[in-house]
Amino acid sequence: KNEVEQSPQNLTAQEGEFITINCSYSVGISALHWLQQHPGGGIVSLFMLSSGKKKHGRLIATINIQEKHSSLHITASHPRDSAVYICAVGGGSQGNLIFGKGTKLSVKP
């Protein structure tokens, strides 16, 4: 079993829909990251959170440390949101991040 599991693996939505991507992890962490990767490879950090909830524009990220679960929500989705969304965790004395396999989101106009 992978240490970081994301669901769904693939997601297709219509423009304007509310989107949720889930991430569960099995290791102790000090922070969880949500990343966005567009075709071509570049990764952009969306959120780093260790508790509660963060919001940036139409993006909302939540984390429940006790349940080892995080969600990324996109409100009023737009075709430009189409990308791979990756959950990654970093913990304790580990400097590295452990990544999920990503969720490929496609938003249709």
Place this chain on the structure above:
Amino acid sequence: DAGVTQSPTHLIKTRGQQVTLRCSPKSGHDTVSWYQQALGQGPQFIFQYYEEEERQRGNFPDRFSGHQFPNYSSELNVNALWLGDSALYLCASTLNARGTGVGEQYFGPGTRLTVT
């Protein structure tokens, strides 16, 4: 303020050759991590450099080595390339991570390596 930069953007090498990839961290960052991302997979941690030393290492063979310079820039070297080394190589920098994994990591655009 320049973010993380990597060079080259694309590279094609032949099996058995050696390759060097370069990374310049975001201004003010002192810690550089390298990741390998195979097609369709999440990135895998290779190693992290801080204060010019390898601080942590993932499950990669000794063919993968690195270096960090006094200006915090870093190189990733891969010797005796295999076909399986074909991947996107990502560099990420952090401020004062000191191996804690707490700092927010800023990623470069990656170098796509193809081994034929």
